[in-house]
Every structure is written in structure tokens, then in C-alpha cells.
Amino acid sequence: xxxxxxxxxxxxxxxxxxxxxxxxxxxxxxxxxxxxxxxxxxxxxxxxxxxxxxxxxxxxxxxxxxxxxxxxxxxxxxxxxxxxxxxxxxxxxxxxxxxxxxxxxxxxxxxxxxxxxxxxxxxxxxxxxxxxxxxxxxxxxxxxxxxxxxxxxxxxxxxxxxxxxxxxxxxxxxxxxxxxxxxxxxxxxxxxxxxxxxxxxxxxxxxxxxxxxxxxxxxxxxxxxxxxxxxxxxxxxxxxxxxxxxxxxxxxxxxxxxxxxxxxxxxxxxxxxxxxxxx
Amino acid sequence: xxxxxxxxxxxxxxxxxxxxxxxxxxxxxxxxxxxxxxxxxxxxxxxxxxxxxxxxxxxxxxxxxxxxxxxxxxxxxxxxxxxxxxxxxxxxxxxxxxxxxxxxxxxxxxxxxxxxxxxxxxxxxxxxxxxxxxxxxxxxxxxxxxxxxxxxxxxxxxxxxxxxxxxxxxxxxxxxxxxxxxxxxxxxxxxxxxxxxxxxxxxxxxxxxxxxxxxxxxxxxxxxxxxxxxxxxxxxxxxxxxxxxxxxxxxxxxxxxxxxxxxxxxxxxxxxxxxxxxxxxxxxxxxxxxxxxxxxxxxxxxxxxxxxxxxxxxxxxxx
Ligand SMILES: Cc1cc2nc3c(=O)[nH]c(=O)nc-3n(C[C@H](O)[C@H](O)[C@H](O)COP(=O)(O)OP(=O)(O)OC[C@H]3O[C@@H](n4cnc5c(N)ncnc54)[C@H](O)[C@@H]3O)c2cc1C
Ligand SMILES: Cc1cc2nc3c(=O)[nH]c(=O)nc-3n(C[C@H](O)[C@H](O)[C@H](O)COP(=O)(O)O)c2cc1C
Ligand code: FES
Numbered sequence: 001x002x003x004x005x006x007x008x009x010x011x012x013x014x015x016x017x018x019x020x021x022x023x024x025x026x027x028x029x030x031x032x033x034x035x036x037x038x039x040x041x042x043x044x045x046x047x048x049x050x051x052x053x054x055x056x057x058x059x060x061x062x063x064x065x066x067x068x069x070x071x072x073x074x075x076x077x078x079x080x081x082x083x084x085x086x087x088x089x090x091x092x093x094x095x096x097x098x099x100x101x102x103x104x105x106x107x108x109x110x111x112x113x114x115x116x117x118x119x120x121x122x123x124x125x126x127x128x129x130x131x132x133x134x135x136x137x138x139x140x141x142x143x144x145x146x147x148x149x150x151x152x153x154x155x156x157x158x159x160x161x162x163x164x165x166x167x168x169x170x171x172x173x174x175x176x177x178x179x180x181x182x183x184x185x186x187x188x189x190x191x192x193x194x195x196x197x198x199x200x201x202x203x204x205x206x207x208x209x210x211x212x213x214x215x216x217x218x219x220x221x222x223x224x225x226x227x228x229x230x231x232x233x234x235x236x237x238x239x240x241x242x243x244x245x246x247x248x249x250x251x252x253x254x255x256x257x258x259x260x261x262x263x264x265x266x267x268x269x270x271x272x273x274x275x276x277x278x279x
Numbered sequence: 280x281x282x283x284x285x286x287x288x289x290x291x292x293x294x295x296x297x298x299x300x301x302x303x304x305x306x307x308x309x310x311x312x313x314x315x316x317x318x319x320x321x322x323x324x325x326x327x328x329x330x331x332x333x334x335x336x337x338x339x340x341x342x343x344x345x346x347x348x349x350x351x352x353x354x355x356x357x358x359x360x361x362x363x364x365x366x367x368x369x370x371x372x373x374x375x376x377x378x379x380x381x382x383x384x385x386x387x388x389x390x391x392x393x394x395x396x397x398x399x400x401x402x403x404x405x406x407x408x409x410x411x412x413x414x415x416x417x418x419x420x421x422x423x424x425x426x427x428x429x430x431x432x433x434x435x436x437x438x439x440x441x442x443x444x445x446x447x448x449x450x451x452x453x454x455x456x457x458x459x460x461x462x463x464x465x466x467x468x469x470x471x472x473x474x475x476x477x478x479x480x481x482x483x484x485x486x487x488x489x490x491x492x493x494x495x496x497x498x499x500x501x502x503x504x505x506x507x508x509x510x511x512x513x514x515x516x517x518x519x520x521x522x523x524x525x526x527x528x529x530x531x532x533x534x535x536x537x538x539x540x541x542x543x544x545x546x547x548x549x550x551x552x553x554x555x556x557x558x559x560x561x562x563x564x565x566x567x568x569x570x571x572x573x574x575x576x577x578x579x580x581x582x583x584x585x586x587x588x589x590x591x592x593x594x595x596x597x598x
Contacts, residue, residue: 003314006322007555044552054348057499059552102554105312236344236351237551240308243355244344253337254358259308275491276342 001107002033004239008059008102010046013093014075020154022081022129022161023091024065027099030073035064037137038108038230038263041076042238045089046098056086061235063133063207063262064104065165076101079132079162105238106262109137109228112146112203115265116226119203121147125190125216127208128159133230133263134207135165149193149202153186153212154179187215194223203227204266213272220266227266232277233257247274284565284576288520288543289444289468291379291406293324295561296576297533300498300524300547301383301409301448302329302355307372309554318377322557326376327545328369330383330411331399333391335361340491345480350501350526351548352478354492357385362398370404379406381446387417389436400441407444410437410467413452413474424474425453427461434465444468446522451502452477455509456516463517471522471545472513473506499548500526507539511584514540528556530563537576538583 011027035041042059049056066077082088093099112119122141124134131152141148153174154160160180163171173181174189182189190204206216207230220227236242238258246254247261248270255261255268266272284295299322306326310317338358345352360368365382373380382399386392392410399405412424412433423429430447437445447462449455451473459470475496482489506525514521523541527533528549536544549556568576 003316004312006313006316006320007559008553050349054350054501055346057346057349057552058351100553234342234344236353237554239312239554240305241303241554242344242353242551243302243305243338243358244353246338246341246343246358248340254341256308259311274341276344276489 002036002039002104004103004105005031008100010098011101013095013097013099015095016093019079019164020161021158022079024077024079024162024164025090025093026075026077027101028073029076029101032074032076032101033104034067034069034074035076035104036108037140038133039064039104039106040238040262041101041103041105042235043078043090044100045093046100048089051085051089053085056089058236059100059102059238060086060090061232061238063230065132065135065162066139067136077165079129079165081129081159081161102238106258107260109205109230109263111144112226115203115228118200119226121149121202123190123193123202123204124148124150125186125204125206125208126150126152127186127212128154129162130208130212130230131162131165132207134205135162137205138166151186151189151193153208185212185215187212187219190216191219194219194225206230210273210277217266217272228263229266229269229272230263231257231261231269231272231274233274234276284561284568286543286577288325288522289407289446291325291444293379293543295324296537296543296564297323297557297561298325298381298522298543298545299323299327299550299557300545301327301411303547304550305329306376307369310372313554318375320558321377322550322555323378323546324561325379325381325406326373327381327409328373328383329359330357330385331359331362331365331395332357333362333386333394335359335364342489342491345489345495347480347497347501350497350499352480352490352495352497353475354490354495356492362395366398366402370402374404380404381407381409383409383411383448385411385414387414389416389418389433392433393436393440396437396440400443405443407446407468408441409446409448409471411448411474413448413450422450422453424450424458427457430458431461431465434462434467438466446471448472448474449513450474451505451509456512459513459517463519467519469520469522470513470517471524473502473509473525476502476505498525500528502526503532507535510536510541511539514581515584527560530560530565530567533560533564534567534576534579538579538581540581540583542577542580
């Protein structure tokens with residue numbers, strides 16, 4: 001994985017655009033390295049971090065959704081959905097404002113053959129805001145010539161952003177309100193795919209709300225399909241310092257998701273339903 | 280720049296006055312994340328380990344964190360590998376750090392506390408021990424750090440077991456000055472404070488507690504004013520060095536703690552927001568010292584509270 005520079009650094013916001021109820025924003029990271037797909041950054045705004053209730057105070061974790069080396073550094077793309085004071089503040093950023101960035105952090109995705117020797121292809125399963133890390137992973141898989149299918153699920157039209165980060169034509173969609181694609185859960189689409197030969201020839205990569213991840217985990221464990229989950233837990237620091245991001249392990253005890261994840265093998269964790277994460 | 284910021288803290292040579300608060304910076308994990316830069320630009324002038332206990336602990340069930348206005352409640356539950364795991368697994372890695380190592384220990388009985396001190400202190404890699412006494416003594420049911428008698432008894436037991444410096448970490452959940460006096464009399468080489476303030480949070484939309492451990496400890500800027508007052512009180516009372524901490528996020532805060540009587544300061548929660556916070560606070564502190572025309576940070580020590588003979592009787596808690 002890519003090592004992070006020690007300390008946080010100020011980066012300038014270069015864009016912030018609406019995307020299906022979410023926002024995509026980019027920063028120019030002058031000093032940072034290019035993150036590996038699945039890694040995340042801890043973000044805080046330089047000004048106005050700490051609103052009415054004295055929150056946000058800590059930085060917030062965000063998956064890198066895209067990264068590209070360009071003149072003057074690396075452009076980092078993030079996808080944000082306002083669910084509280086920190087995400088609301090980030091969603092409101094204006095061009096030229098600056099952010100504190102720490103990262104890239106954590107362990108990202110493994111290639112399909114690292115997960116299972118016979119896995120020639122990849123199936124990406126995203127839900128809601130969880131499509132973010134799958135966007136950068138898909139680009140890397142395509143560049144490596146790995147056959148990749150993308151299944152994305154959304155709750156409703158208001159929360160259906162991030163498609164712009166993909167090439168829409170190749171995506172199969174599900175929505176709970178039926179506004180796009182299959183009416184129902186994205187895991188319905190996955191179950192159908194896994195009925196066929198795919199079960200033995202593909203690795204599954206999933207990111208989304210805890211309930212969706214748990215459903216994917218159960219499906220893949222039951223069918224013995226190699227699977228990695230990009231999980232969430234409440235993170236205080238992102239680099240192993242606070243022990244706040246505990247996720248229960250199948251073998252007992254806990255791991256720190258920020259340093260042993262956020263991408264973890266589905267069979268390693270006891271559950272994807274981690275108390276305190278998700279909504 | 281003025282004089283070098285180096286100092287001596289109960290026999291340890293420190294290159295600047297900023298160390299870390301126990302449990303707020305895992306140097307082993309950080310080495311994995313930041314690579315060798317962690318060693319070449321280590322943020323602190325000494326490294327305090329996370330508190331270790333006699334046996335391995337998994338820690339509390341999640342959620343373990345709750346954010347407050349400018350602060351954080353944690354209910355981590357001291358996950359650690361236990362004494363043997365620490366000595367075999369962690370100590371060799373911590374010995375590679377370029378600064379003196381202080382090992383924080385905690386147990387819930389005299390016998391177990393003695394076992395920790397006897398296990399840790401002979402190791403050459405260990406420069407000093409910090410006794411985390413924010414824990415009950417199961418034999419008496421009292422929290423050691425909340426009772427001068429308990430604290431004195433513990434020091435009476437542990438002091439003869441080691442010649443290495445013993446730093447006692449005081450809790451803010453009881454008046455710390457009497458406990459500080461008791462451990463000073465018992466042979467402690469320094470005291471550090473504050474540990475976190477007992478606190479809790481209600482789950483959004485529910486009646487129950489948010490934290491898996493139900494109660495936690497508050498830290499960060501939200502506690503700074505309380506910490507400053509307790510550091511001043513303790514520094515007034517004892518003549519051993521005081522390590523001040525609680526919400527320090529910038530050099531100016533560090534200087535305030537030194538004015539209140541601290542010899543060194545520790546950065547805790549601010550490291551979560553900025554992994555390089557220790558070094559930044561040290562730099563900012565040096566700049567403040569320069570800007571104020573002081574010889575060194577030490578020249579400011581204890582200047583707070585020297586208002587002259589007609590200092591008013593303090594009735595401020597009875598408005
Ligand atoms: C590895 C990782 C990657 C992530 N990637 C993304 C991403 O790409 N895009 C994105 O939008 N989000 C992402 N998230 C989630 C994002 O970090 C959180 O939504 C964000 O931290 C919420 O902050 P907030 O201030 O907006 O909301 P908060 O108010 O912090 O609320 C978020 C949730 O925390 C709980 N909560 C409420 N109040 C408190 C409190 N006082 N203290 C503690 N918890 C509280 C509740 O369960 C609430 O639903 C990621 C998280 C992780 C761990
Ligand atoms: C997540 C967390 C874990 C902590 N763990 C320990 C610990 O293991 N031992 C200890 O003595 N203090 C522990 N502390 C207390 C800190 O060392 C420090 O005393 C306190 O947080 C106040 O300083 P701060 O406001 O700068 O964080 C912990 C604090 C936090 C926030
Ligand atoms: S977020 Fe602090 S240890 Fe993982």
C-alpha cells in the first residue's frame with residue numbers, strides 16, 4: 001500500500017459538483033503520493049470546521065474515488081453525502097477553499113487472483129455512497145485488463161450519485177424506489193450473477209451500507225465466492241492511534257479497521273453490521 | 280531562534296518539552312502507515328506507550344467514540360497484548376524509536392501491579408514507567424487515583440521494586456493535589472495530568488448509552504481549561520516535575536501549561552487530527568518562547584499565579 005506523508009497537509013479544492021444528490025469534489029494534493037484503490041483519507045476543512053454544536057471536531061474518513069497525477073501534484077476525487085455536520089461542511093466547500101488531508105491511509109483492494117487463484121474477473125457491488133472506492137478500483141481493473149462487472153444500488157433518486165465516476169453504459173443498476181434499473185436491492189442482481197459460472201470465476205468487491213455489506217458477505221460465504229468488503233467504522237484518527245474503529249473478527253477479538261482495513265476479506269469479520277457505523 | 284529547547288525530565292534527556300499522552304499514538308501502527316519518516320521526524324521527545332495490563336485485553340465493544348463540542352469521549356477499554364505480549368512483540372519495535380521510552384502500566388491489584396513493574400523495569404529499552412492509577416483496586420474497591428491513601432500504599436509497594444523513574448498519571452475525577460502529594464511522599468519522580476474526565480453520551484434517538492462501554496473519558500480542547508487549573512494546583516503543591524496535558528493543540532496552549540507549572544507537556548487527542556501535531560506544537564512553542572523574549576520555555580514555568588501577596592482568596596467555585 002501507499003505510505004502517507006507524516007502529518008496533515010493543506011490542499012486546495014479544485015471542484016465541487018452535484019452528482020445525483022451527492023457531491024463530487026476534488027483537491028490538488030501537491031505533496032502526496034497516488035493512493036492505491038480502496039485507501040482513504042482523513043479530511044477536515046481549514047476554516048469553519050466546528051459549527052453550531054462545536055462539531056465537527058475530528059477529521060472525517062473518505063474513500064478516494066479517483067486519483068490522477070497531473071501538473072502540480074495528484075488530483076484526488078471524493079464523493080460525499082451530507083449526513084451530519086462534517087459531511088455537510090465538506091459538501092458546501094467552494095473552489096479555492098483549503099482542506100486538511102491526511103493520507104492515503106489503510107489497506108486497499110487485492111487483485112482477484114490474490115483472493116482466489118481461479119478468479120479471472122471481478123464483480124463490483126456498490127450501494128449508495130459506497131460506490132466511491134469502487135470507481136477508482138474499476139479503473140485500475142480495466143487498466144489491468146481484468147473483466148469487470150459493476151452492480152450499483154441506490155435507495156432513491158435523491159441518493160443516487162457518483163455514477164459520473166463510472167462509464168454508465170457498463171453498469172447494472174438497482175433502486176429500491178424503482179427509479180432506475182431493477183426495483184429492489186443490488187444484492188438481488190448479485191445473487192443472479194452468482195447462480196451462473198461466475199461463482200467460481202470471479203471475486204466480489206463490495207462497498208455500501210452495513211446491511212448491504214452483510215447481505216453480500218452472507219451470499220458470498222454461502223457460495224464460497226472470494227469477497228472483499230470496503231467497510232466503515234467510526235474513525236477518530238485513521239492511522240491506528242485511537243483504537244476507536246474496532247470491528248469484531250470472526251476469530252474473536254477486534255481489529256482496527258483503519259490499519260487492517262478498510263478493505264477486508266469477508267470471512268475475516270464476524271459481521272459487517274458494526275455498531276456505530278452507517279445510518 | 281533562542282536557546283535550544285532541550286530539557287531534563289526526571290533523568291531523561293528530552294530534545295523539546297512535548298511528549299505524547301499514553302494511548303493516543305501507536306508508534307508501531309504509525310510506522311506502518313508513515314514509514315521511516317516516523318523515525319527520522321518523530322513528533323515527540325519521548326514516547327509513552329499505551330497502557331499495558333498484566334493480561335491481554337480485547338477492549339470494549341463498539342461504538343468506542345463519541346464526538347462532543349470540541350472534544351471526544353472514548354471508551355476504548357485498554358486493548359493491549361498483556362505484559363508478555365508487550366515484552367516479546369512490542370518492546371523490540373518501540374526500542375527502535377529515536378527517543379526515550381516510557382512504559383505505561385495498570386493493574387487492579389497490588390500483586391499484579393508489582394508483576395508489571397518487575398517485568399518492565401529491568402529492560403534496558405525502558406527509560407521510565409508511568410503508573411496509570413485511574414483504575415480500581417479490586418481488593419479495596421476504591422479507585423487508586425481518587426484516594427491519597429490508596430495511592431500512597433501503591434507507591435509504598437512499587438517504589439522499592441525499581442530504580443527507574445516512576446511517573447504517576449493522575450485522574451481529574453477527584454482532587455488531584457492530595458493524591459499528587461501522597462505519591463510525591465511515596466517516592467514518585469514526576470506526575471502527569473490530566474487523564475480523561477469521566478463522561479457519557481446518549482444514543483441519538485434512543486434512551487440508552489451510545490458507547491459500548493457505557494461510560495468513557497472526555498479529552499481534547501473541551502477539557503483544556505479544567506486541565507490547566509488542575510495542573511496549576513498540582514504544580515503549586517508538589518516539587519517534583521509535572522507533565523501537563525489536556526486539550527493541547529498548539530504551541531500557545533503548551534506555553535500556558537508551562538506557565539501553570541508544567542515542566543513538560545503531552546499532546547493527546549490533537550494527534551488524531553494531525554499525526555504530526557507533537558512536532559508542530561513543539562515548533563510553535565519554540566516560536567512563542569522566542570516571540571516573548573524568554574530564555575527558554577522553562578523560564579516561563581510557574582509564572583501563572585504569581586500575582587503578588589494580595590492574591591484573592593479563591594471563592595470562584597461559589598459564585
Ligand atoms: C473508511 C471510510 C470511508 C468513507 N468514505 C466515505 C465517502 O467516500 N463518502 C462519504 O460521504 N462518506 C464516507 N464515509 C463516511 C463518513 O466518514 C461519515 O459519514 C462521516 O464521518 C460523518 O460525519 P458527519 O459529521 O457528517 O456526521 P456525524 O454527525 O458524525 O454522524 C454520522 C453518524 O455518526 C453517529 N453520530 C452522531 N452524532 C455523533 C457524535 N456526536 N459522535 C459520534 N458519532 C455520532 C451516528 O450514527 C450518525 O449517523 C467513510 C467512512 C469510512 C470509515
Ligand atoms: C482514545 C484515547 C485513549 C487513551 N488511552 C490512554 C491510556 O491507555 N492510558 C492513559 O494513561 N491515558 C490514556 N488516554 C488519556 C490521554 O493520555 C490524555 O491523558 C488525555 O486524553 C488528555 O489529553 P488530550 O486532551 O491532549 O487528549 C487516552 C485518551 C484517548 C483520547
Ligand atoms: S481510527 Fe483511530 S485507530 Fe482506527
